[in-house]
Amino acid sequence: MDMIEDSDGVIFSVPCFQGHLPGILKNFTDHMAFMLHRPRYFTKKALVITTTGGVSARSTTKAMAAVLSGWGFNKCYQLPIMALSWNDYRPSAKDLKRTHDIAGKFYADISSGKLHVPGAGVLIPFNLFQAMTAAETDYPTEDNSFWPKYAGMRYAPGIPLTPGKKLLGWLIYQAGRRLLKSTTVTYRK
Ligand SMILES: Cc1cc2nc3c(=O)[nH]c(=O)nc-3n(C[C@H](O)[C@H](O)[C@H](O)COP(=O)(O)O)c2cc1C
Incomplete structure (x- = not known):
């Protein structure tokens, strides 16, 4: 929590396990669930990157983004990636471009200091x-x-x-x- 507090932006790396967040990350978000009642991080921005073997990257990314909105995060960028791999993911040119584009947006948004109207x-x-x-x-x-x-x-x-x-x-x-x-x-x- 102190590290998030000291950050302008946070990147969450989320492999998709059984169509959901991995258990260890779910355990972490469960532990932090009190922040759904008492949100903070209103000026923070996040980027969630999910890799999946084949399916559910989008829903897993969305699930994590929903948790972060609940904690108060002002904006959450999402990058779901279909790795078509277990333990040997090599990014395709298309994935590298998507990563480059969203990283650029994330960086520009953070450095602008602009705060967004919440959903x-x-x-x-x-x-x-x-x-x-x-x-x-x-x-x-x-x-x-x-x-x-x-x-x-x-x-x-x-x-x-x-x-x-x-x-x-x-x-x-x-x-x-x-x-x-x-x-x-x-x-x-
Ligand atoms: C326990 C476990 C469950 C997984 N469940 C899914 C799944 O439901 N759908 C899927 O497409 N890939 C699944 N995978 C594959 C992972 O998403 C993939 O390994 C991960 O995105 C990281 O890619 P990498 O192993 O090439 O680094 C699973 C992997 C593990 C170890």
């Missing part, structure tokens, strides 16, 4: 968790200590939002407040 998908947890932790509860969790610093914000400070996305965030927040009236989340063991 609608990340506005849901940001506003829902914020609303769900806004009231006193008999069952406080780390989420209750985390969200007050974002009170009144529809997404993290410094990240641009269009008026439509602001409205969407507000609507999600209101839905969360309503849900709070009828639902108690305990996490009690």
